[in-house]
Amino acid sequence: MAKVKSLADLKKIKEELHAKMDLREKSNDPEAQVQIKVGMATCGIASGAKEVMEFLIEATAKRGISTIVTQTGCMGYCYAEPTIEVTIPGKEPVVFGDVDLKKADEVIEKYIKQGELVDGIIPVNYKTIDN
Amino acid sequence: MEKYKMHILICGGTGCRASASEAIQNNLQDALKAKGLEEEVQVVMTGCFGFCEKGPIVKILPDNTFYIEVKPEDAEELVEEHIVKGRKVMRLLYTDPDKKEVISDSKNMGFYKKQIRIALRNCGFINPENIDEYIATEGYAALGKCLSEMTPQSVINEIKESGLRGRGGGGFPTGLKWEFASKNDADQKYVVCNADEGDPGAFMDRSILEGDPHSVLEAMAICGYTMGADKGLIYIRAEYPLAIDRLKVAIKQAREYGLLGNDIMGSGFNFDVEMRYGAGAFVCGEETALIHSMEGLRGEPTVKPPFPAESGYNGKPTNVNNVETFANIPVIINKGANWFNKIGTEKSTGTKVFALAGKINNVGLIEVPMGTTLREVIYEIGGGIKDGKKFKAVQTGGPSGGCLTEAHLDTPIDFDNLLAVGSMMGSGGMIVMDEDDCMVSVAKFYLDFTVEESCGKCTPCRVGNKRLYELLDKITEGKGTKEDLDLLRNLSTVIKDTSLCGLGQTSPNPVLSTIENFYDEYIAHVEEHKCPSGQCKALMQYVIDPELCVGCTLCARNCPVDCIAGDRKEAHIIDTAKCIKCGACMEKCKFNAISIQ
Known part of the structure; x- marks a missing residue:
């Protein structure tokens, strides 16, 4: 039995599959997306970074924000785990500390959506080699 | 719903598969399973990424990290470092040969910068079997x-x-x-x-x-x-x-x-x-x-x-x-x-895929807009000539095309421009040659191919190409004359004019374009009986410089046909009549006393 019986069927399948390929399409143009790095070293994971990361992935997708969420190693702010680094296109990266689910929600709503700074910013005092 | 946080793309083209990309895939999956990450990281085998020179290629998304020359035993480290700890494995990243910089995102590599992928849009992006x-x-x-x-x-x-x-x-x-x-x-x-x-x-x-x-x-x-x-x-x-x-x-x-x-x-x-x-x-x-x-x-x-x-x-x-x-x-x-139709040139729209091969650093598959110059393709995308040698010619259009020189490097590539300079677009093969390549031998190579592949229907193609090949062979043997060059030209024109299909109509192109563009080299073969690039065996002569030779006897002891004579501590001499030109003596000599003339 044919799976695609009309153009509408094809479009429906495409929509369903979109989420699966979304990550790959976004990777083609990472600069155009909001990039969030979550510190996922032992200290971060122990403080709940894994849950925060999952929340960030799901929440940004649900709220229609085009994001790339990646994990990174220990950023060195072990006193403020979980830490996340958010880069909005065209802006400098900003690091937030003590990000629990509530804070993550606030970062999405206030910083990512409206560009308002929220509490918990850690001044960046290092450089990364690939940037 | 399954939603992977990361995708690992592995090249599943013929080239990378030959270098064990399937084993890499299996090892990656095993390593992910061991860490309990198989639900979070998707491993996909895709088509060719094009950068075959440095295969097998593994690309990790979403951060677009491009790993080269990955081996199956690297899988565990990739998972442990990149996936678990979020640290890039530096030793597997691409290093720009000029600037000596490590580049992790393929978009910043010279090889990909000038490319626009239309026909290859999904190669190295999707799983072709899905x-x-x-x-x-x-x-x-x-x-x-x-x-x-x-x-x-x-x-x-x-x-x-x-x-x-x-x-x-x-x-x-x-x-x-x-x-x-x-x-x-x-x-x-x-x-x-x-x-x-x-x-x-x-x-x-x-x-x-x-x-x-x-x-x-x-x-x-x-x-x-x-x-x-x-x-x-x-x-x-x-x-x-x-x-x-x-x-x-x-x-x-x-x-x-x-x-x-x-x-x-x-x-x-x-x-x-x-x-x-x-x-x-x-x-x-x-x-x-x-x-x-x-x-x-x-x-x-x-x-x-x-x-x-x-x-x-x-x-x-x-x-x-x-x-x-x-x-x-x-x-x-x-x-x-x-x-x-906004991509490319006015009469050749869109892009063209080329297979870069020969003496070039980045052998691989590229897709560029029409109108890109040969220089951009060879030097910027192709990364220049291997081992820092000098560019000599580029052959486009396969056995039907021609050899273009330094003077043509700034030609924008499109159908009409390549025809105008005596070559053709062909299906997109591009073979780069350096100073060590003898153009008469190159023409002979292509004729060897067309003689083999001629279907035999038309006499000019069946017999004519064979005669062209024999003439070229005679020249590379050092027995050619200047008249042979005229004969080559005339015969080529006849074959082109009187063959039925594209094979015969274009098969003399490599001969004509090399005579046109490398006439000096042909002259050197027929008049001085010398091969300037030292490729034609029959025209080579190994000689020992008596000034430099110290008489160590190493060459004589290594000569497989015993054609080197000389006493200890005296300059040696090669009997060129007996020499089989194997080059063993030159390799062994520690005093650079042996050279090819």
Whole structure:
């Protein structure tokens, strides 16, 4: 039995599959997306970074924000785990500390959506080699 | 719903598979499982990334990290470091040879910067054996659009408007070809995909079929819709087993989804595709020969007209297009002719895929807009000549093309420009030669190929090419005369003028273009009986410089034919009559006393 019986069927399948390929399409143009790095070293994971990361992935997708969420190693702010680094296109990266689910929600709503700074910013005092 | 946080793409092209990319895939999956990450990280085998020089390629998303020369035993480290700890494995990243900088994002690599990927859009991006991934990236949307919103004539108009020209070498406007085929009425018509890629060193079509088979199937169905054909045939050489496998999988999936078969997407349009296998004869890339081969006859060309559009396969109207041409079609329909015809040059729109090979740093598959210069392709994308040697020539168009020199490097590549400088686009092979290559030998190499591949139907091609080869052989043996050069020229012109098909009409091109562009080298062979690049064995002479020779006897002891004489602590002498020119003495000499003259 044919799976695609009309153009509408094809479009429906495409929509369903979109989420699966979304990550790959976004990777083609990472600069155009909001990039969030979550510190996922032992200290971060122990403080709940894994849950925060999952929340960030799901929440940004649900709220229609085009994001790339990646994990990174220990950023060195072990006193403020979980830490996340958010880069909005065209802006400098900003690091937030003590990000629990509530804070993550606030970062999405206030910083990512409206560009308002929220509490918990850690001044960046290092450089990364690939940037 | 499954949603992976990261994707690992592994090149599954023939080249990378030969370097164990399947083992890399298995090891990565095992390592992920060991860490309990198999639900979070997806491992996908894709088509060719193009950077074959440094394969196997592994790309990790979403941060677009491009790992090169990965070995199966690196899998564990990649998972542990990159996936778990988020640290890039520096030793597997690409280092820019000029700036000595490590580059992790492939977009910043010189190799990819100038490329625009249309025909190769899905190669190295989707899993070619998964129709869902193709559909998710606009796959079959173009077919859907044609069937539901466009009339056959409006599809043809769109293709005509796009300016797309045949990518197999001829450069004939595709829209026009489709229109001819559509105007001939018959009870049965055929769409044929020419996948008989035969140029030495060319692998564009193979990579498209291996990396994105559905795009070709979709385009064939679109073509079938415009001309009223319900049957498609892919003529592919049996020596492309991976491409054949992937096509079979793709055809099966497309049938299951109802994207091939009867009443596609409820439009009432029927179309199905079958495979036909060739035995790898070069001449079968010529469309009439291809059709005869499919009919079970000898693969020999016949006179046009009648063109296949009137009388092709089984005497029915047939449209034959090359793989790469087809791969462009869905994008043109989706994005529009006006998007496509802004890329490239006025008379050659769009992009062209080239297989870079020879003495170049970045051997691989590239796709650049028409109008890109040879210099950009060779130096910026190709990374220049291997081992810092000097560029000598670039051969485009395979056995039908010509050798271009330094003076042509700034020529923008398109169909007409390459013809104007005595070469041709061909199907997209590009072989780069350096100072060590002898151009007479290069011409001889190509003639050797055409002599072998001539079908034998036309005497000028069958006998003439053989005579050309013999003349070239005589010159490389040091027995040529200046008159032979005139003979080469005359004979070449006769073969070109009197052969029936493209093979004979173009086979003397390598001879003519090398005589034209490297006349000095021919003269050196016939007058001084010397090969300037030291490639022609018969013209080489190993000599010992008595000033430099200290008489250590090392060369004499290593000579396999005992042709070096001399007493201890005295300068040695090579008996050139007995010398077999193996070069063993030169390799052994510690005092650089032996040279080639």
